[in-house]
Amino acid sequence: MKDGQAKQKVIIAGGGTAGWMTAAALGKVLEKVCDVTLVESDAIGTVGVGEATIPTLVTYNRLIGLDEAKWMSAVKGTFKLGIAFENWTDLNHRYIHSFGITGKDHWTAGFQHFWHRGRELGVAKEFGDYCLELIAAEKDRFAHLPDLGLNYAYHIDATAYAGFLREIAERHGVKRREGRIAEVRRAANGDIASLVLDDGAELDGDLFVDCTGFRALLIEGALGVGYDDWTHWLPCDRAIAVQTESVRAPRPYTRSIAHEAGWRWQIPLQHRTGNGTVYCSKYMSDDEAQAKLLNDIEGRPLTEPRVLRFRTGMRRQHWHRNCIAIGLSSGFIEPLESTSIHLIQRSVMRLMRMFPQHGVHQPDVDEFNAQTAYETDHIRDFIILHYHLTNRTDTPFWRHVRSMEIPESLAHRMRLFRETGRVFRANDELFAENSWTQVMLGQGLMPETHHPVADVMSEAEITKFLDYIIENVNRTANGLPAHEDYLKSYCPAA
Ligand code: FAD
Structure with a gap:
């Protein structure tokens, strides 16, 4: 100055x-x-x-000089490795969108192409089995790892x-x-x-x-x-939140459980659980939503349910x-x-x-607005994908979101993935190829083909390649402590 x-x-x-x-x-x-x-x-x-947060918060916290362990104790935080989506694709179907990288990419083609080939040959397991963060989440395990550690966020x-x-x-x-x-x-x-x-x-x-x-x-x-x-693409307009006692060890992931006219969240903290339901008032009344939420939550409510309205x-x-x-x-x-x-x-x-x-200065203003709008539009598309790409036809809400018009930017991405297995991260977009792939596959969109580089490998080579990744993932995940034990030693709630 x-x-x-x-x-x-x-x-x-x-x-x-x-x-x-x-x-x-x-x-x-x-x-x-x-x-x-x-x-x-x-x-x-x-x-x-x-x-519930995403891994970029780790960067912000570093910027403002937070001591992570001290902060985690103060906010009674838990670690988050991804989100489990239940009943989104179909009733009784579940997948995890994790923060990790699945498998190993080649510079010409993402891992999904090799996995797709392995699948055609009958030698590939579930896509998520090749992701360390996802398997650690499934096993309720967590630790900071040296070098390239787990990619994580927080529940706070x-x-x-x-x-x-x-x-x-x-x-x-x-x-x-x-x-x-x-x-x-x-x-x-x-x-x-x-x-x-x-x-x-x-x-x-x-x-x-x-x-x-x-x-x-x-x-x-x-x-x-x-x-x-954006209500014509994202019609949910109400939420009800309620906190409950914890009834189990905190999972290192958020649960998002779809229901008749929206979905319900479950966010585990060290001392309690955050719950809420998001719904579309056109298809579900506040009374119905509240009764359903109170019926579905686990554990004694600690707060009065609160209705939030949004557009x-x-x-x-x-x-x-x-x-x-x-x-x-x-x-x-x-x-x-x-x-x-x-x-x-x-x-x-x-x-x-x-x-x-x-x-x-107006150029700063214009640049700020352009960058923010670009970023927000892409996140919007990613969220719409979860609703639109579903097999559910059991309620009017799901029939509506399944058949609604979607932004052309999203329609293009889905076509590209369906026809070629390809997906690209544009510029500074938040969600990278791996996130799009996890959610598109998770929601049931299987590519019709894969990149030819995956055909260069023989059946024995592709089997060895896939098995090697799984072995590594399981060995590392099995060596991690239970998430709850790690929290107790690293950052017990203050
Ligand atoms: P607020 O928390 O509403 O704060 C507004 C502030 O303005 C308050 O301090 C208030 O006192 C002040 N104020 C308002 N009017 C006046 C006035 N007249 N005079 C003086 N002060 C005033 N985000 C995530 O990243 N993860 C999640 O899991 C997540 N879950 C969500 C679930 C729901 C249902 C909703 C609605 C949002 C969720 N969000 C989530 C978004 C997240 O809650 C907000 O982005 C975040 O809390 C920031 O809110 P805010 O500070 O903009 O607004």
Whole structure:
């Protein structure tokens, strides 16, 4: 920071996971460049869900300097190696989308081509049997491994996580202001000038980060940027969450169990289990959903069930004028692949890369919006895939999602995979080839053929190749400690 240069005044509106993730990162990395104030209202509270994550959170935590074991104890976390999808493809069918790499790719062709050839020859086992993370998850085992370790994420207590982030943020100079935002004032040029709180206090700033959750007080309430509605592709619009006592050792994976009009999650923490149901109100009433959830959960409820309403879609602009929306204020896809916290993290990183130190520049705004929209569109396609690619016809909901029109970008990917076994990760897309392959195969889409490089190997060679991978996977997985034992020694709940 050059002498005499004024610090940018950043106001973060909202203190949920989005607000505090933004505050902690700005505080830690740009403390000398900006003055950050976060305003939140205890009376309003946070959405209170968001407990399953994906491996990119490991990177964010490193960026803000978290001690993993200490943090895991504080958030009563467990390790997550993937998600088990039950009853999605068909009733009584199950597969795991794991965070690992399945088998071994050749530079010309992904492992699925070799597996497909092995399958035709009758020498291949299930696709997932060739993935260490998946087999470790099935065996309830986990450990950090030296060198190329397991690729993992976490299940966390979201409220405790926000508290942890707050502590880091405040240590790095972020100021917290309690109060309800009653009014958003605009400047003559149309930018946001200040936030007026219930008690009359006025907070002015150069840059405003809207982390007010579904309310989107600044980006929509004040600036009215508009919303692209995706309910025609992702029709679920309600959720009910309830926490229960744990009835078994925590599994190192999330369970996603499809039901008549949506699905139910089960997220194991060290001290309790997070549960919830996601459903489409057109096909299931709130009363039905609640009764079904309370009937299906294992363990005594610890909280009252809470209904959450949402509309899937994305804000037309994530950054507009001097306001950036991060978190639920910027849109919501659905919690199916636990991507919301990841999207928060991505927007925070982007904000730091494009931090408007000398005022807002439109090219930065355009770049930020283009990158965010691109990334979100691809995640949207991945989530739609789970609903659309199903054999289920047992209820009107499943008949609807199975036959609905889907985005051309997704239709192309499915055609390419069906006809050739090929799938490509485009640019900075979150989900790589292996994720698409696991879910497309898991949901029952078998390629018609494979790459010719797989035919170069003789039957004996391909058998040896496949058996070698399985042997390695099983040897390593069997050598891992039980997930529960590892948690007790590495990061017992504080
Ligand atoms: P919120 O938590 O709603 O926070 C909003 C903040 O704004 C609060 O502090 C509130 O007090 C403040 N505020 C609002 N209005 C005012 C006002 N007028 N004055 C002052 N303050 C105000 N994500 C995942 O990554 N994994 C998951 O497993 C997952 N599961 C989910 C399940 C469901 C059913 C839902 C709905 C979401 C899920 N998400 C999940 C998303 C995740 O919960 C959110 O991305 C995350 O919690 C961030 O929320 P937020 O901070 O944007 O909003």
